[in-house]
Amino acid sequence: MRNPRRALIRHAVVCVLKEDAGLAALTGGRVFPNREEHWLAGELPAIGVYALSEEVLDTDISPDPRERRISLIVEALVRMAEKADDKLDELAWAVEMALAALGPVGAAMTALVNKALAAAGKDPLPPATINGIPRSSAVDTLLSLTLKSTELGIAVDGNRQIGVAVLNFDLDYALSDFPPALPDFLLAASAWDVVPADGKADMESRVEFDPSTKE
Secondary structure, eight states, X not given: OOOHHHHHHHHHHHHHHHXXXXXXXXXTTOEESSSSHHHHOSSSSEXXXXXXXXXXXXXXXXXXXXXXXXXXXXXXXXXXXXXXXXXXXXXXXXXXXXXXXXXXXXXXXXXXXXHHHHHTTOOOOOOEEETTEEEOTTGGGEXXXXXXXXXXXXXXXXXXXXXXXXXXXXXXXXXXXXXXXXXXXXXXXXXXXXXSOOSSOSEEEEEEOOGGGOO
């Protein structure tokens, strides 16, 4: 079973890149949510979006493993011809500008979820607001999106040479704080081992309820 949140983020990034007017003009909408299909595209330029790795973040601020970091790759391909490097630079810059903000990615995530809910005959996600300002229901799970590097090169595919630009982004996101429903409980206890971890509890908390108050 695929990771649903990671797949959702990947498909949302594809939507953002497809809807960008500059990239649409450059690629003809050939943006794919995986690492193979853009290589099989009959026409180039084309772009593939995929996750290279994911790690759990452990910080003093968030000791529970709810925050994740995806190494997100956006790979652009062009035919090796005159001014191929200019085309790669143009594509890489257009991708960077399209992903300069989290808002569009969060909005695309919400739209994809609502589309799936509608297909299942369910109500859409409720709108979210922060200080009265409308926000995407999904955007608050996204913490940051940072371009870490861009690598340029040439790849050989059979008898053809292809120019490649690989943009590596760090995308941090948070899992939901709690499951949709929690069973009744009378005692909750937790302990934190602050970074750098030494195996000993640096902070503890305990919440206990009187059984007589349980409905």
